[in-house]
Amino acid sequence: MMNALVSQLQTLGHPQRMAVFQLLMRRYPDALPAGEICTVLGLKASTGSDYLSALKSVGLITSQRHATHLHYSIQMTGVEAMAAALLGDCCKGRPDVCSFSTPSALEKTMDPALNVLFVCSANSARSIMAEAILNDIGEDVFTAYSAGSKAGSDINPRVKALLEVKGHDTSKLYSKPLSTFQTTDAPQFDFVFTVCDAAANEACPTWPGQPISAHWGMADPVKATGTQAEINLAFQQAYGVLKNRLTGFVALPMTTLSAISLQREIDQIVRDIPSATKET
Missing domain, CATH: 3.40.50.2300 (Response regulator)
Known part of the structure; x- marks a missing residue:
C-alpha cells in the first residue's frame, strides 16, 4: 500500500501531470479525449500521451475506447484509495485534516x-x-x-x-x-x-x-x-x-x-x- 502511495505521489509531483489530473477531476465524471486534454492544457500530443499513461499506470485515471480514440476519466476508486492511504495510514486519520469523514x-x-x-x-x-x-x-x-x-x-x-x-x-x-x-x-x-x-x-x-x-x-x-x-x-x-x-x-x-x-x-x-x- 505504501509503495503504491509513493508511486502516485511521485507521479503527481510533476506540475503538468498534476494539471492533467486536476482537469480530469474538475470534469469528473466526464471522459475526455486525449486531444481535448492537450488542447485545454496546451500540451503536445506526444507529451500528453506520456502524462496520461503515467497517471493510468498508478491507478488514478482510466481510459475507454470510443471508435478510434481513447477517452480518459478519473478512476475514483484509485483516488479514494490514495486519499485513504495518505490521511489514514500515513497521517493516522487525524480529525483536523480528515474533516470529510x-x-x-x-x-x-x-x-x-x-x-x-x-x-x-x-x-x-x-x-x-x-x-x-x-x-x-x-x-x-x-x-x-x-x-x-x-x-x-x-x-x-x-x-x-x-x-x-x-x-x-x-x-x-x-x-x-x-x-x-x-x-x-x-x-x-x-x-x-x-x-x-x-x-x-x-x-x-x-x-x-x-x-x-x-x-x-x-x-x-x-x-x-x-x-x-x-x-x-x-x-x-x-x-x-x-x-x-x-x-x-x-x-x-x-x-x-x-x-x-x-x-x-x-x-x-x-x-x-x-x-x-x-x-x-
Whole structure:
C-alpha cells in the first residue's frame, strides 16, 4: 500500500501531470479525449500521451475506447484509495485534516438554507436556468445563485422567455461574474456546480468552507442551430435536463449522508440524467 502511495505521489509531483489530473477531476465524471486534454492544457500530443499513461499506470485515471480514440476519466476508486492511504495510514486519520469523514457534512449549516452556486462561462443560459429552477423547487432548504467565469452583459432572451413561460420570476435574474461572490460579505456556499465544460476546464477559485462540488456539464442551447423550432427545442431540452437533475438533488437526504456519500449521489445524478448532447 505504501509503495503504491509513493508511486502516485511521485507521479503527481510533476506540475503538468498534476494539471492533467486536476482537469480530469474538475470534469469528473466526464471522459475526455486525449486531444481535448492537450488542447485545454496546451500540451503536445506526444507529451500528453506520456502524462496520461503515467497517471493510468498508478491507478488514478482510466481510459475507454470510443471508435478510434481513447477517452480518459478519473478512476475514483484509485483516488479514494490514495486519499485513504495518505490521511489514514500515513497521517493516522487525524480529525483536523480528515474533516470529510464526519457523519454529516451539512448538519451544521441547515439554518436557514443551503447555498448553491451554479457556474458556467457566460452566465446567460444554463446557470441562470439552474438558479431559477432550484430557487422554486428548493422551497426553504436551498438558496441558489449563479455566476460566470466570463459573464456577459445580460441573460439570453430565449432563456428569459422560457423561464417566464414555465412560471419563474425573472425580475432578479442577471448575468454576473464570479468575483461577485468572492467578497468578504458574499454567501458561503455548501455546493458549487459547473454546468458547462468551458468553466470546468478553468482553474476554480478556492471557496471558503470547502463546499461539495460537481460537474454537471451539458450542451449549450445558445449554440443550437437549425430552424426556430429546433433552436427552441434545444432550450426546452436544457431546461428539462436541469429540472430533472435538480429534482433528484433536492430529494437527497442532506443531513444524514456523509460528505463522501453525498458526493457520490450528486455525481450519480449526472450519469442517470445525461444531457441529450454534449458540448464539443
